[in-house]
Amino acid sequence: MEKIKLSPLEKAKTAVIAILTVTMLALAALYIGGSQFYTGGAAINVNEMPSGAVTVGETAPKFTAVYEKELLKASFAGIQFNGEGGGAYACEPAASDLISFSLEGIHRLLSSSAKISQSSAAEFEKAVNGNRYICISLLSPLPYQTVYALSGEYIAPASYENAISAEALMLVFDESCNASLYLRDGEKYYISQGEYSISQAELTVMASDSRLHDFEIANGNPISESSPVVQTLSLGVSALFGHDKLEELLKALEYTGNEVQPLATSSSYNVVAPHGVLLINQDKITYTAETEGGIPISSFLGNSKSELDLDMYDILLATVALAEKLCNVLPQSTADLYIEGFYKNDDTYTVVFGGSEGGIPISGDKYPHLMRVTVNGGRFKSIDARLITVEKSGLPFSPFSSAWEYRHAAKSASIHSLGLRYDVKELPVSELNAAWYYTGERQAEK
Amino acid sequence: MSWKSVKNILIILLLAVNILLAFFAYNHYVPARITDSNTALSAAKTLRSSGIFVTTELLSVRNDSLDILYTDFDREEYVCLAAAMLLGKEADGIYMLPNGVRAETLDGESAYIGYDMSLEFVARDKKDIIESAVAASNSASGDESEAACALIESRFAIESGSLDRTLCKKSGNIIFVNVQSTENNIPLYSMNAIFGLEGERIVYAEGKHFFGVPLESENAQLLDRINILFSEKERGMRGNVKNIHLCYALYEDSENGRMMYVPSYEIIYDSGKTSVINAISKKLYQSSFQE
Numbered sequence: 121m122e123k124i125k126l127s128p129l130e131k132a133k134t135a136v137i138a139i140l141t142v143t144m145l146a147l148a149a150l151y152i153g154g155s156q157f158y159t160g161g162a163a164i165n166v167n168e169m170p171s172g173a174v175t176v177g178e179t180a181p182k183f184t185a186v187y188e189k190e191l192l193k194a195s196f197a198g199i200q201f202n203g204e205g206g207g208a209y210a211c212e213p214a215a216s217d218l219i220s221f222s223l224e225g226i227h228r229l230l231s232s233s234a235k236i237s238q239s240s241a242a243e244f245e246k247a248v249n250g251n252r253y254i255c256i257s258l259l260s261p262l263p264y265q266t267v268y269a270l271s272g273e274y275i276a277p278a279s280y281e282n283a284i285s286a287e288a289l290m291l292v293f294d295e296s297c298n299a300s301l302y303l304r305d306g307e308k309y310y311i312s313q314g315e316y317s318i319s320q321a322e323l324t325v326m327a328s329d330s331r332l333h334d335f336e337i338a339n340g341n342p343i344s345e346s347s348p349v350v351q352t353l354s355l356g357v358s359a360l361f362g363h364d365k366l367e368e369l370l371k372a373l374e375y376t377g378n379e380v381q382p383l384a385t386s387s388s389y390n391v392v393a394p395h396g397v398l399l400i401n402q403d404k405i406t407y408t409a410e411t412e413g414g415i416p417i418s419s420f421l422g423n424s425k426s427e428l429d430l431d432m433y434d435i436l437l438a439t440v441a442l443a444e445k446l447c448n449v450l451p452q453s454t455a456d457l458y459i460e461g462f463y464k465n466d467d468t469y470t471v472v473f474g475g476s477e478g479g480i481p482i483s484g485d486k487y488p489h490l491m492r493v494t495v496n497g498g499r500f501k502s503i504d505a506r507l508i509t510v511e512k513s514g515l516p517f518s519p520f521s522s523a524w525e526y527r528h529a530a531k532s533a534s535i536h537s538l539g540l541r542y543d544v545k546e547l548p549v550s551e552l553n554a555a556w557y558y559t560g561e562r563q564a565e566k
Numbered sequence: 567m568s569w570k571s572v573k574n575i576l577i578i579l580l581l582a583v584n585i586l587l588a589f590f591a592y593n594h595y596v597p598a599r600i601t602d603s604n605t606a607l608s609a610a611k612t613l614r615s616s617g618i619f620v621t622t623e624l625l626s627v628r629n630d631s632l633d634i635l636y637t638d639f640d641r642e643e644y645v646c647l648a649a650a651m652l653l654g655k656e657a658d659g660i661y662m663l664p665n666g667v668r669a670e671t672l673d674g675e676s677a678y679i680g681y682d683m684s685l686e687f688v689a690r691d692k693k694d695i696i697e698s699a700v701a702a703s704n705s706a707s708g709d710e711s712e713a714a715c716a717l718i719e720s721r722f723a724i725e726s727g728s729l730d731r732t733l734c735k736k737s738g739n740i741i742f743v744n745v746q747s748t749e750n751n752i753p754l755y756s757m758n759a760i761f762g763l764e765g766e767r768i769v770y771a772e773g774k775h776f777f778g779v780p781l782e783s784e785n786a787q788l789l790d791r792i793n794i795l796f797s798e799k800e801r802g803m804r805g806n807v808k809n810i811h812l813c814y815a816l817y818e819d820s821e822n823g824r825m826m827y828v829p830s831y832e833i834i835y836d837s838g839k840t841s842v843i844n845a846i847s848k849k850l851y852q853s854s855f856q857e
Contacts, residue, residue, distance in 0.1 A: 133574070176825070177682020
C-alpha cells in the first residue's frame with residue numbers, strides 16, 4: 121500500500137488544530153475554574169487582625185506569660201557563696217534581683233528532666249553549712265508543680281509519687297557550681313537533682329551585692345539582724361460599682377443578658393443565671409454555680425479546649441486570667457496579686473489568690489484572701505473575691521528584726537515559719553502596720 | 567466533504583471557541599480587579615448624601631494589592647537597638663518613661679525613644695547650636711547629599727537610592743537628611759524623621775523612624791476604596807476627599823513577638839485632615855479629626 125504523503129500545508133493545519141485544541145482546553149479550565157472557585161477581587165470577607173495587634177505606641181500591655189506575672193512571691197531571699205553573701209526582705213529591691221536570678225535554676229530543677237527524692241533535715245543543714253546556696257522563703261507553701269509553672273515556661277514538671285508543698289527553696293551549689301534544689305515542706309525535706317549550673321563569676325557578683333545584709337538560717341528559716349523597712353497602709357472597701365463597672369464585671373465573668381435585681385439592702389446586686397448566682401456586696405463578690413452549672417474555664421483560656429483535656433496548668437491559667445479580669449474591673453490601688461494556695465481534693469481544684477504589698481501578705485479575719493476559686497469538671501464552681509483598696513499612708517517604719525523576733529518567739533515555741541503580715545482585723549483601716557507572725561508547735565499571735 | 571475541508575472548518579470553529587473563551591475569561595477576571603465607573607458613580611452619590619464628597623476618578627481605579635509584611639519585634643530589645651543607633655554605642659542606662667525610654671551614656675549623651683517610634687536626640691556638644699542650625703539650614707550640595715543619604719541608607723538598612731537627595735539641608739558641618747520610610751515604594755504612615763549628620767556621626771534626630779526591616783510577607787486581600795470610604799461614612803466623617811493613597815501602618819503584635827506592616831489607606835481631605843484606615847479590617851488606625 122502506498123504511503124500517503126501530507127503536504128506541508130496539511131501538516132501545518134494539523135499542528136494548528138492541535139494547538140487550538142490545547143488552548144481551548146486551557147481557557148475552558150481557566151474560565152470554569154475561576155467562575156466556580158475563585159473569589160478574588162475586592163475583598164468580600166473582612167479579615168481580622170491578630171487579636172493582640174495594636175497601633176504601634178499604643179499603651180497596651182505587652183503579652184506576658186503566666187510565669188512573667190510575678191505571682192510567685194517570696195518573703196526573703198539570701199545567698200551565701202565563697203565567704204560572701206547576705207539576704208534581703210522581699211520589700212527590698214535586692215531580694216527581687218536575687219529571686220529573678222534564681223528562677224531559671226528553680227524551674228530547670230523542677231522540670232521533667234530532674235529527679236526528686238526525699239532528703240532530711242540533717243542533709244539540709246549540711247547543705248546550709250556548706251555556705252554555697254541561694255535560699256528563698258515563699259510567702260505561702262505551693263505544690264512544686266505550681267512553683268514550676270510560675271518560674272518559667274511550662275512544658276512538663278518533674279514527677280514524684282507524693283505531693284510536695286514547698287514553703288522554702290534552696291539552690292545548693294557544689295564545687296563545680298552544679299546546682300541541686302532543696303524543697304522544704306514543713307518538717308520534710310526533698311532534693312531535686314538535674315543538670316543545671318551557674319558560673320562562679322555570676323554567683324560571686326550576686327553574693328557581693330552591697331545591698332544585702334547578714335542573715336543565718338535557723339530551723340530552715342532565714343533570719344536577719346537587720347530590720348526591714350515597711351510601709352504603713354490604708355485599706356478601704358471599694359465603693360459599690362456604678363452601672364458601667366457592673367457591666368464590665370458581668371462581662372468579665374461571662375454573664376450576659378441577665379437581669380440585675382438589687383437586694384432589699386440596696387447595697388448589693390443579685391444576678392441570677394441558669395449557670396449560677398452572682399452576689400455583689402459592698403466588699404465582696406461571690407459566685408455559686410448551680411448543680412450542673414458553672415462558668416467554663418475554657419472561656420478564659422487563649423484557645424478552646426475540651427473539658428476532658430484540661431489539666432492543672434490550664435486551671436492555673438484560667439484562674440489567673442479570671443483574677444486579672446476582676447482586678448482590672450476593680451478600682452485602682454488594689455493589692456498585688458500572688459498565688460497563695462493551689463489544692464486538689466478529689467476532682468475539685470481550689471486556687472487561692474492573696475493580696476500583698478511590698479512582698480508582705482495582707483490577710484486576716486476581715487480579709488482572708490483576695491480571691492478563692494474552685495474548679496470542677498472544667499468549670500468555675502465558686503468564686504469569692506474580696507474588694508479592697510490599698511494606699512500607702514504615713515511614713516515607712518521599721519519593725520524589730522526577724523532575728524530578734526525569732527529569738528523571742530523561740531522561747532515558747534518551736535518555730536516552723538516566721539514572716540511579716542498586715543493583719544486585717546477591721547475594714548476600713550487607716551493606718552495598718554505590718555507585724556511579725558510565726559507558726560510553730562504552740563501557735564500564738566503576737 | 568474532503569478531509570481537507572473538514573480541517574478548515576475545524577480550525578475556524580476552534581478559533582471561534584478560543585476567542586469566545588478568552589473573552590469570557592477576560593470579562594470574569596479583569597473587571598473584578600477594577601471598580602467600574604458605574605459602581606464608582608453610584609458610590610460617590612451615596613457618599614455625597616452623607617457629606618463625603620469624592621470624585622469618581624478616585625474610586626474608579628484598579629483595586630490595590632499589597633502584602634502584609636512582618637518583622638520580629640520585642641519592645642525592650644528594640645529600644646536598646648534604637649538607642650545604640652543614635653548614640654553610636656550601647657546605652658549605659660535605660661530609664662522607663664510612660665510612653666518610651668530615655669537612654670543615656672556615661673559620657674552624658676541622652677536619647678529619647680518613644681514606643682510610637684518617635685525619636686529625640688541631640689548630641690551633647692551640639693545642644694547650643696542645633697536649634698539655630700535647623701532653622702538656618704540651606705540646601706546641601708549634590709555630593710554632600712549623596713554621601714549623607716548613602717550613609718543613612720547603609721546604616722539603617724534602607725534600600726539604596728530610596729532617600730530623596732533633594733531634601734537634604736546643610737548648616738555648618740551638619741547635613742540634615744529627611745527620611746520618609748518606605749517599603750516597596752509604599753510610605754510607612756507617619757514614619758518621617760530628620761537626622762543630622764556631622765561626618766559619619768549622628769548628632770541630631772527628630773521625628774519617627776522604625777529601624778526594623780521586614781523579613782516575611784503574607785498575601786492579603788485588601789478592601790477597595792469604596793469600602794474604605796463607607797467606613798468613614800459610618801464613623802460620621804464629613805468632607806471633600808482630595809486624595810486616597812496606600813500606605814503601610816505599623817501594628818505591634820506583642821503576643822507573637824512581631825511588628826506588622828499593614829496595608830492601609832490614607833484619606834486626605836481638602837481641609838488638611840486625614841484618616842488612615844486599615845485596608846484589611848476597615849478599622850480606623852489614626853485620624854487627625856480626633857486631635
